[in-house]
Amino acid sequence: MEAQEIRNSLKEVDKNTWESKKVGNVPIKAYANQNLLRRMEDEVFKQAANAASLPGILKYSYLFSDAHIGYGVPVGWAGAFDLKEGIISPGAIGFDINCGMRLIKTNLTLKEVKPKIKELVDMLFKMVPAGVGSNSPQMLTDLKTLTKSDLKEIAEEGVDWAIRKGYATKKDKERIEERGRVESADFSKVSEDAFKRGKQQLGTLGSGNHYLEIQVINKDFNKEIANSLDLDVMKEQVVIMFHTGSRGFGHQIASDYIKKFLEYSSKNGINLKDRQLAYAPFNSEEGQDYFKAMSCGINFAFVNRQIINYQIREAFKSIFKRSEKDLGLDVVYDVSHNTAKIEEYTVENKKMNVVIHRKGATRSFGPGNKELKGVLKRTGQPVIVGGSMETGSYLCIGTKKAEEESFGTTLHGSGRTMSRVAARSAINPGKLLESMKAKEIYVKANSITGLTEEGGSAYKDINEVVDSMDKAGISLKVLSLRPIGNIKG
Amino acid sequence: MERYKLLKNEATADIAFIAYGKTLNELFKNIAIAVSNVMVLNVKRKGNRKISFKLHSENLDYLVVDFINKIIFYKDYKNILITDAEVEIDKKLNLKCNATGEGLERLKSNFLADVKAATLHDLAVKNEKGLIRCKIVLDV
Numbered sequence: 194m195e196a197q198e199i200r201n202s203l204k205e206v207d208k209n210t211w212e213s214k215k216v217g218n219v220p221i222k223a224y225a226n227q228n229l230l231r232r233m234e235d236e237v238f239k240q241a242a243n244a245a246s247l248p249g250i251l252k253y254s255y256l257f258s259d260a261h262i263g264y265g266v267p268v269g270w271a272g273a274f275d276l277k278e279g280i281i282s283p284g285a286i287g288f289d290i291n292c293g294m295r296l297i298k299t300n301l302t303l304k305e306v307k308p309k310i311k312e313l314v315d316m317l318f319k320m321v322p323a324g325v326g327s328n329s330p331q332m333l334t335d336l337k338t339l340t341k342s343d344l345k346e347i348a349e350e351g352v353d354w355a356i357r358k359g360y361a362t363k364k365d366k367e368r369i370e371e372r373g374r375v376e377s378a379d380f381s382k383v384s385e386d387a388f389k390r391g392k393q394q395l396g397t398l399g400s401g402n403h404y405l406e407i408q409v410i411n412k413d414f415n416k417e418i419a420n421s422l423d424l425d426v427m428k429e430q431v432v433i434m435f436h437t438g439s440r441g442f443g444h445q446i447a448s449d450y451i452k453k454f455l456e457y458s459s460k461n462g463i464n465l466k467d468r469q470l471a472y473a474p475f476n477s478e479e480g481q482d483y484f485k486a487m488s489c490g491i492n493f494a495f496v497n498r499q500i501i502n503y504q505i506r507e508a509f510k511s512i513f514k515r516s517e518k519d520l521g522l523d524v525v526y527d528v529s530h531n532t533a534k535i536e537e538y539t540v541e542n543k544k545m546n547v548v549i550h551r552k553g554a555t556r557s558f559g560p561g562n563k564e565l566k567g568v569l570k571r572t573g574q575p576v577i578v579g580g581s582m583e584t585g586s587y588l589c590i591g592t593k594k595a596e597e598e599s600f601g602t603t604l605h606g607s608g609r610t611m612s613r614v615a616a617r618s619a620i621n622p623g624k625l626l627e628s629m630k631a632k633e634i635y636v637k638a639n640s641i642t643g644l645t646e647e648g649g650s651a652y653k654d655i656n657e658v659v660d661s662m663d664k665a666g667i668s669l670k671v672l673s674l675r676p677i678g679n680i681k682g
Numbered sequence: 683m684e685r686y687k688l689l690k691n692e693a694t695a696d697i698a699f700i701a702y703g704k705t706l707n708e709l710f711k712n713i714a715i716a717v718s719n720v721m722v723l724n725v726k727r728k729g730n731r732k733i734s735f736k737l738h739s740e741n742l743d744y745l746v747v748d749f750i751n752k753i754i755f756y757k758d759y760k761n762i763l764i765t766d767a768e769v770e771i772d773k774k775l776n777l778k779c780n781a782t783g784e785g786l787e788r789l790k791s792n793f794l795a796d797v798k799a800a801t802l803h804d805l806a807v808k809n810e811k812g813l814i815r816c817k818i819v820l821d822v
Binding site: 234261262263264265268288289324325386389390391393394399400401402440441444445447448451452455456459467468469609610611612613614615617618639640642643646682 | 688689690691692694695696697698721722723740743744748751754755757758759761763786789790791792793794795796798799801802803805819821822
């Protein structure tokens with residue numbers, strides 16, 4: 194079926210939910226308002242249809258309001274697969290395994306931070322390596338000489354390793370998806386090349402759309418939940434948000450297994466609709482090997498974000514000359530948006546484990562979910578939605594409806610509308626810096642030209658994208674956050 | 683003949699280009715230059731770091747992906763950005779590469795984007811009127 198035909202077959206369920214005809218094994222379910230849906234590229238629907246044809250896919254091939262073209266499947270997509278009949282595919286997870294977001298609160302107000310913002314951002318830029326490769330003199334000494342045995346521990350233990358080494362607290366762990374560790378990790382399934390690419394990149398931000406931001410709470414939409422998470426708009430409270438993943442370690446795991454799965458397809462006569470969507474049955478030896486290696490990528494990314502978290506705490510203590518406790522530098526939450534994990538759902542009135550692939554899509558568990566502990570059991574799971582560096586970001590909360598409808602999944606960001614090459618010529622670096630200055634956002638970047646690729650006009654309107662998911666009831670708005678300082682690789 | 687052309691209206695989140703060559707060897711040289719320029723532009727290259735490697739792939743498309751992924755590997759592992767490459771490919775798709783590059787630290791202020799991987803998305807090597815062209819999408 195052609196992309197246009199699939200698009201035309203979408204029927205309105207409500208103003209923010211659409212369903213297509215069956216395309217392959219299941220229909221497409223798209224969460225977006227009419228405007229966002231109209232602006233999605235045709236290829237998004239073609240890719241979602243290719244995913245709908247994969248063996249063992251359950252219920253729907255899901256698109257979220259931030260969806261745009263990806264490789265294999267769109268970014269802003271999810272699909273759940275039966276453990277026995279289904280598959281696993283690196284193209285449906287992404288190269289940057291466990292790319293994700295972390296939000297940290299502070300007890301500081303805008304009034305306290307604003308006079309020191311330049312000093313703070315410059316210090317963070319020194320302490321958190323960013324950019325191509327990212328191996329740099331400012332990296333923590335302990336992490337410069339990681340051996341294979343160190344990397345095995347990191348990849349298999351996740352944040353528990355960081356706790357042992359003094360980079361994390363037990364309290365941090367409680368506020369990380371999967372509590373910072375997936376047990377399915379097996380380092381013996383990771384290649385030598387992945388080790389070599391990853392060993393110098395722990396605690397680094399990377400480049401592209403990865404960033405570290407100092408933000409201030411802009412507006413609240415649910416005061417009760419915000420306050421339960423120790424966040425308060427009235428105080429003009431300052432928070433820290435950052436976006437990064439498993440760096441070269443995860444990228445290499447994805448590349449290695451796409452190659453292996455192409456060989457598997459060729460050997461087993463699988464006719465792929467898109468080579469980037471190469472797959473193996475989840476229960477095959479090849480499928481299990483990838484699941485175990487990819488799980489190492491998930492744990493590496495959790496530790497990567499934890500090391501950056503450690504450096505942020507050090508920078509704040511140094512600039513504000515106050516203790517960590519006094520500064521209140523607690524993790525609000527850490528979410529993954531490029532993963533495949535086994536989760537339990539009710540499908541056709543039957544409880545079953547599925548392998549849920551999320552590519553540019555965030556877990557969105559509602560109140561009472563058995564995975565959530567403490568206050569989160571009451572509020573639901575925080576969903577962190579990163580926007581462009583000009584327009585701000587959101588903190589949302591997961592819902593029961595998401596668990597019932599979309600395998601507990603929602604959007605991950607604002608979604609791009611303009612290619613990086615187009616942004617380089619469409620966005621003037623000088624004007625972008627002027628605009629950021631006018632908005633009182635202090636930016637520190639390795640490259641100003643690289644910065645233009647991330648200008649606000651290269652992205653969809655985050656307010657509309659988040660609002661659409663809120664109205665669909667899949668993730669609800671809690672706070673909007675606006676940047677006051679930004680670090681780009 | 684231009685070495686490569688960046689594509690404005692493709693790859694919303696990433697970077698796409700078409701590389702050209704009169705021969706396969708020249709096409710791969712130009713792919714190396716394009717990948718380097720996607721990451722770092724407008725910097726005078728010294729080319730004082732040398733890297734040699736060999737590759738073999740099942741077909742030409744996979745050889746393109748494996749070649750770019752090797753460039754990315756050296757960027758992360760040795761902190762060297764390959765900026766030029768002399769490539770020899772035989773009929774059995776065995777590739778020999780003698781490359782020159784730069785240490786990453788010197789290039790830091792000219793970084794544009796970090797390439798994570800080469801993809802097979804829309805990848806096609808075509809021979810048109812004696813000119814070989816290859817469209818490539820990079821994940822950045």
